[in-house]
Amino acid sequence: MTLRSLLSLAVAVIAAFVLCAGGLAGLVGGGTATAGCVPTAFPPSAASPAVWPAVGGWDSDQVGNAATIVTTGNRLEVPARGWVIAVATAIQESGLRNLAGGDRDSVGLFQQRPSQGWGTPTQLQDPAYASQAFYRKLVTVAGWEVMPLTDAAQAVQVSAYPDAYARHENAATDLVATIADTLDLPDGLAGCGTTGPWTAPVHAPLVSGFRIPQRPGHDGVDLAAPRGTLIRAATAGTVRTVACNAVHADSGADWGCDRDGDPVRTRGCGWYVDLEHPGGLLTRYCHMDQPPIVRPGQQVAVGQPLGVVGSTGHSSGPHLHYEVRVRRPAHDNRAQAYEPVDPVAHHTRVGAPLGHHPPHRRAAAPPVPVPPPSAGPAEGFLV
Secondary structure (H helix, E strand, O other), X not given: OOHHHHHHHXXXXXXXXXXXXXXHHOEOOOOOOOOOOOOOOOOOOOOOOOOOOOEOOEOHHHHHHXXXXXXXXXXXXXXXXXXXXXXXHHHHHHOOOOOOOOOOOOEOOOOEOHHHOOOOHHHHOOHHHHHHHHHHHHOOOOOHHHOOXXXXXHHHHOOOOOOHHHHHHHHHHHHHHHHHHHHOOOOOOOOOOOOOOEOOOOOOOEEEOOOOOOOOOOXXXXXXXXXXXXXXXXXXXXXXXXXXXXXXXXXXXXXXXXOOOOOOOEEEEEEEEEEEEOOOEEEEEEEEOOOOOOOOOOEEOOOOEEEEEEOXXXXXXXXXXXXXXXXXXXXXXXXXXXXXXXXXXXXXXXXXXXXXXXXXXXXXXXXXXXXXXXXXXXXXXXO
């Protein structure tokens, strides 16, 4: 079991991955999920170290507290998404320290308040008890598995700073992956919730179509998912490209993918992934918020996480630009090896329609404004 595979596991449930779950987690998402994608009883994991080593910038005490959060979630049969949410919450609330006090009567890893019914001060300074209390509240939140991390954490914590949890997502994911790798926790979540050979890469409304009159160079569709929503592989394949494609529209100079793009001043796909599939197909996933979590040459399953929705490159707001392309015949000597086709029509044919919401989905993000025709093609470059 590699760190990369467990990183995919942890991120696989970060935002929009519809999971089935036993134990506390129940059953969520549309359709009938694959049997056994979350075991009803987890197999024993490796014994936890008596003293955890430091990991990155986290010292032994902080890693030990994170490990308690992860192992408690595993014991309660909460999917790995919950582990990441819980660790990110504890990073924000306490820096992964088991604090004796805090704001008003707050205490412990999650700064839970006895006066609010979380438990006694002594109980809340027990990391396992505090973690269990967090999870028991988390799994009562309708649709927590498909929410951006910061929304799920805020639904539990009701913080005065509701957006603060989001910035800890990467750190929490890395830490959970390392702990899970050490403890050899089960990693069978990759395809959970996927019931066919194709799936929608995100469940979100379609806000801009394929080569519409206002955007004849728009070679895909735009799906208005909130920032941080998980992007999944639409079908099984091989990662062809993982790259940042974002330049200044006027000069062609590098814009970079460490910041949001602009619908007029920026060109390119931002952080993006191309997947090649059997039958001469290619799918493209653009404008990711952070570097994708797959690598070129990697085999991916249908529904496997690729990254999260953002607004890098030629973009006016968080959304997924999604393309489906078909390989041209060998005798066709045009520069592009793949011809774009309408993703909506293709997904309708394969039984995985685009533009729908999963059950219990929170309200959609505002529609992505259509750039003016003079802005030129949004994501156009050779494939």
